[in-house]
Amino acid sequence: MSEAKAGDKVKVHYHGTLTDGSVFDSSKERDPLEFTVGSKQVIPGFEEAVIGLKIGEKNTTSIPCDKAYGPRQDQLILKVKKDQFPPDIKPEIGQQLQLPQQNGQNAIVMITDIGEEEVTLDGNHPLAGQDLTFEIELVEIV
Numbered sequence: 001m002s003e004a005k006a007g008d009k010v011k012v013h014y015h016g017t018l019t020d021g022s023v024f025d026s027s028k029e030r031d032p033l034e035f036t037v038g039s040k041q042v043i044p045g046f047e048e049a050v051i052g053l054k055i056g057e058k059n060t061t062s063i064p065c066d067k068a069y070g071p072r073q074d075q076l077i078l079k080v081k082k083d084q085f086p087p088d089i090k091p092e093i094g095q096q097l098q099l100p101q102q103n104g105q106n107a108i109v110m111i112t113d114i115g116e117e118e119v120t121l122d123g124n125h126p127l128a129g130q131d132l133t134f135e136i137e138l139v140e141i142v
Contacts, residue, residue, distance in 0.1 A: 001054045002141060006038035009142040010050060015135040024127065032139045043068045046134060053138040063132045069125040076123035077112075091119045099123075 004010050011032040016025045027033050035041040037050060045063030053059060065071055085091060091111050098106040099121075113120035 004037055004050050004053050004138055004141060006051070007036065009034065009036045010138060011140040011142065012050060013137045013139055014046075017133045019131050019133070024132070034142070045132070046136070049134060049136055050138065053136070055138055055141060058135065058137040060133065060135045063134065065129050065131055068130065068132045069127045070129075072124050072129035078109075078121050078123070079115075079118040080121055082117055082119055085119070097121070 011034045013027045013032050014025075015023065015028060017023050033042075035047075037047060040047075043063065045061065045067030048067070049059060049061035049063070082091070089097070091114055093111055093114060095111045097109050097111070099109055101107050107123055109121040109123045110126070111119055112122045
């Protein structure tokens with residue numbers, strides 16, 4: 001039976017938890033996740049955990065933050081004056097916004113604090129700085 005390797009298109013089921021055991025994502029109630037191994041479509045530690053699995057095989061892997069979404073970066077937190085928001089946007093904590101960047105791409109930020117005159121935006125991935133644990137099952141090599 002063949003094993004998953006770089007270049008293979010695979011389908012996996014996964015169940016992701018934080019170090020406190022809380023679940024942050026799972027494919028168990030959805031279709032399996034499909035990606036090409038080695039194409040950087042998923043975080044590095046997840047991809048590494050799939051390599052070598054056989055169809056039907058499961059593993060549990062702990063992924064440190066540097067092989068997941070990276071450490072939190074203070075430079076990705078910024079304060080913006082409330083009057084800089086478009087009039088049709090009423091800032092709320094937890095709200096996600098897209099900000100245009102100089103390279104033409106949009107950055108996704110989350111509102112984390114609202115002060116008297118300023119709103120705090122966080123451009124870190126919500127799982128940045130977190131070590132993650134995944135239970136992974138290789139469902140298919142396409």
